[in-house]
Amino acid sequence: MNERNPSAVAMIDEGNALEEQGRISEAMARYDAAARADPQFARAHLNRGNIFLARAQFDEARSAYELAMACDPKYAAAYFNLGNLNYRARDFQRALDNYQIAISLRSDFADAFVAKANALDSLGRTADAIESYERALAINPGYAEVHLNLGILMAAHGRYEDAAKSLSKAIDIRPEYALAYYQLGCVLEALGRSSEAIEPLRHAVRIEPTMHGAHYSLGIALQGLRPNPQLEEAASCLRRAAELKPNFAQAHHILGIVLSYLGQVDAAEASLRRAFAVEPASVDILHDLALMLQSSGKSHEAVQLIVRTLDRAPTWRTKLAFASCVASSRFTTNDSQIRAALTVAISEPWGLPYDLCLPALSLVMLNQTIARSVRLANKAWPTRLPAKTLFDADCAAALAKDLLLHALLEAAPMRTIEFERFLTCARYALLETASAQDSTHHTDTAALQFYAALSRQCFVNEYIFDCNGREMLAAVACREKLLALLDASELVPAVLLLAVAAYFPLYTLRGASRLLAAKYADPVDGVLRQQICEPLEEQRLRAHVKSLTSITAGVSEEVRDQYEENPYPRWVNLPKPDLALHFNDELQRALQLATFTPLPDDSAPEVLIAGCGTGSQSILFVRRFRGVRVLAIDLSLSSISYAERKTQELGITNIEYAQADILKLGDVARTFDIIESVGVLHHLAEPFNGWRTLLSRLRPGGFMGLGFYSEVARRHIVRAREIIAKRGFASTPEDIRRFRQDPAVHANVELQWLSMSPDFYSTSECRDLLFHVQEQRLTLNQIESFIAESGLHFIGFELDHRTLNQYRARFPDDGPGTNLRNWAHFEADHPDTFAGMYRFWIQKPVVT
Secondary structure, three states, X not given: XXXXXXXXXXXXXXXXXXXXOOOHHHHHHHHHHHHHHOOOOHHHHHHHHHHHHHOOOHHHHHHHHXXXXXXXXXXXXXXHHHHHHHHHOOOHHHHHHHXXXXXXXXXXXXXXXXXXXXXXXXXXXXXXXXXXXXXXXXXXXXXXXHHHHHHHHHHHOOXXXXXXHHHHHHHHHOOOOHHHHHHHHHHHHHOXXXXXXXXXXXHHHHHOOOOHHHHHHHXXXXXXXXXXXXXXXXXXXXXXXXXXXXXXXXXXXXXXXXXXXXXXXXHHXXXXXXXXXXXXXXXXXXXXXXXXXXXXXXXXXXXXXXXXXXXXXXXXXXXXXXXXXXXXXXXXXXXXXXXXXXXXXXXXXXXXXHHHHHHHHHXXXXXXXXXXXXXXXXXXXXXXXXXXXXXXXXXXXXXXXXHHHHHHHHHOOOOOHHHHHHHHHHHHHHHHHHHHOOOOOOOOHHHHXXXXXXXXXXXXXXXXXXXXXXXXXXXXXXXXXXXXXXXOOOOOOHHHHHXXXXXXXXXXXXXXXXXXXXXXXXXXXXXXXXXXXXXXXXXXXXXXXXXXXXXXXXXXXXXXHHHHHOOXXXXXXXXXXXXXXXXXXXXXXXXXXXXXXXXXOOOOOEEEEEOOOOOXXXXXXXXXXXXXXXEEEEOOHHHHHHHHXXXXXXXXXXXXXXXXXXXXXXXXXXXXXXXXXXXXXHHOOOHHHHHHHHHHOEEEEEEEEEEEOEOOOOHHHXXXXXXXXXXXXXXXXXXXXXXXXXXXXXXXXXXXXXXXXXXXXXXXXXXXXXXXXXXXXXXXXXXXXXXXXXXXXXXXXXXXXXXXXXXXXXXXXXXXXXXXXXXXXXXXXXXXXXXXXXXXXXXXXXXX
C-alpha cells in the first residue's frame, strides 16, 4: 500500500474526534478534505460512506464504499459496510455476498460473522445463521450481544432450551443486560416454567423500568403460575405495560382476562373494550369481550358484536362464542344475519341445540303470520283446529320456508308450552290431511319439508305431545292404511308416512325396513334414516355390547329398566370445543384459580365414565380432553347401543362401551387416572357407597369429576313429586303425557316453574326429572364431610363466570372458591345456584 498523505491522515483523525462529539457535519467536511488531499485514501471514502449511510443517503453511501474498494480491493471493512447498506435496503442476498467477501479477507472479523448470521436468518437459512453466530463467538466469546442474538434466533425457531443457555451466557457477561433478562424470561415462559421466568423478568423491569414488553411478560408469567397464580401483581404489571404503551392491545386484552378472574367485572370489560378499539380485527379479543358482555348480562350487545365478524372470521372459536352469547338472548327485531347464523349454529351445531331453542323461537315468532297461528292454537286449546282454520295459505308458506324452524325441530325438543301446543295442532292437521288423501295424492315438497321436520321433532321428544282418544284412533287408522299399502307392495304416500311417523316410531312397524326401498324426497329420507335405519343399527349393536359385571338386584335393576324403556337423553348432535387440551391444561383452564397436583403424564390417561347414558357425556369428554382413552359404562343396553351408534357416526375411536353396575366395579381389576360420574350416584340407594366404590378404582393422584343433585336446588322437584304421588300419576309415557296436560298442574303456582325447565319437553327427560324410580339429594355439608373423611382434595366447582364473580365478591378471601362452608352460605342466599347439579372435581391423594 502506498504511503498516505500525512495531512489527509490528520484530517481523518480530526474527523473521527468530531464524529465522537456528535459534530457530524464538521466531521464530514474533514473526510471530504482528506479524500481530496489523497484520492486513493480508502479510509476517507469509507468514513464518508458511513455518514451517508447514517443519513439514509444510500446512493451516495454506495458510491463512497465502491470508491474505498477501488482504492483498496482487500479492504474488508468496506465490503462489510456495503453489506450493511444492502441489508438496510433489504437486499439480503447481496448483503450476504458482501459479508462473505469481508470474512474471506479477514477471517477473525467477528462483526462480519454476526452480520452474515442476520442476513442468513432473513433469508430463512436458520441453521446457517446459528453456525455463523457461533463462529463469531469462537472469535470473541465475550460478545454479549451475539449471545443475545443467538438466543433470540433459537427461541424464534422453537429451540428454547438452547436459547435459555445462550441468553444466560449474555447475562453472565453483562449482569445488567435488561434485554437479555427479558428474553430469558420469555423463553422460560414458553417452556412452561412460569415460576422460573419471574426472576429474570423482574430483573429486566428493575434495570429498565420503561420496558413495556418485560412488564407484559412478567404479568403473563405471574398469572400463569401454578398452583398459585399471583393475579393482583399480574394485573399491576399488565396495567403498567399498557400505560407505557397505550396501544398495546395484548396488554389490555390479558389485563381484562385477569381482572375478570379477580371479579373486577367493570374494569375487565373496560380493558377488553380498549383492546378491541386498538385491534378491532382480533378474533381472540372479540371472543373474550363478547363472553365478558354476556356474563355481565349484555348478551344482545355481545351478539351484535360477534355476528358481524362471522363473515370475515368464521373460525370455530367465533362460532362457539356466537352460540354461547345467543343462548342467553331473546330477540324483538328480526335480524337476517343473526337468523342465518343461528340456523347454521343449530344444524352443525355450534352450541348445544336445546340451549339455542328459546332464542330461535323468539326469532320464529317475529313472523306475524306464524305467530297468529300459534295464538289461534293456544286460544282454542285443547281443541284441535282444522287445518284450514289453523293454517291459511300465507302461514303454510311461511312454515314451509322457515329454515331456522326446520333446523330447530330436527335438533331438539321445543321449550315453550305455547309452541308445543301449536305443533300438536299442526301434527293433527298433518293427520287430517293424510286421512283424507288417497294413495295417489302428492303433497308439495315445500310442505313436506315442514311436516318432515315436525315428524322428526316428535321422535326427538319421544312423542310427548298430547293425544286424545279420537286423535289416536285416526292415527292408528293411518298406521293400518300404511301397513296395508306395504303388504300390497304399493307406494306409501309421503304425507301418510310422515303422519304415521309423527305418532309412532316407524321402526316399531311390522316390516318397517320395506319403506327404505321406495324413493322419497330428501326430507322424507331424513325421517326414514332417523326412525328406521338408526334404531335398527342400535339393535344390531346391542347384541355386541360387552358385559363387565352383573346388575345388582333391587334399585340397580329398577334404574336399568327405566333407561331401557327411555334411553336418556335422546340427542341429535353435540358441539366440539375450539381446541382440545390435555387434561392438566384443560382442568386449569376451566378452574383458573384451582390448585391440584398435575398428572405426571397426561398424554394418554385412562378414563372411566361411570353412567354414560346415551353417550353425550363420553363424547363431550373425549372432545374436551385431548388424548384420553375412555371406558364408558352404563346399566342400560338401550342407552349404550345409542351411545355406540353416535360414537361410530362421529368417527370417534377412543371410547370403549360396556354394561356394568357401579356397585360391582370393585370386582373389576382395572384402575383409572380419571373417573367422571355426573348425575349418576344420586340414583343409587346409598350414593356414598357408590362414590367409595369408584374411589377404589381411582389411582393415587387421580381425578374425579362428579355431579350430585342439591337438596336446596331440588326443593321444587320434591314438591312436584309429592303432587305426582298424591294424584296417582305413574311413570309411564301415557301418564307423563297426562300429567303434563292436567289443568290442575298448570294452575298450581308451585308447579309453574316446570314449563321453564328444558327437561319438561321430552318423555325421557321429564321421566328423569320428575318420575325417576330412585333419587337422592345431597347437601354441601354431606359432601364436605365425605371429602374430609376420605382424605380427598376438593379442586373446585365448574360454574359460569357470573356466579363465580358473585361468590368472590362475597368471599374475597376464597379466590379458588373451594370453601364448601362458604358455598353453603352462598347457596342458602341463592338457592338456585346449583339448579342443575353440584358439579365439581376432586383429587385422590398421591401416595408418598
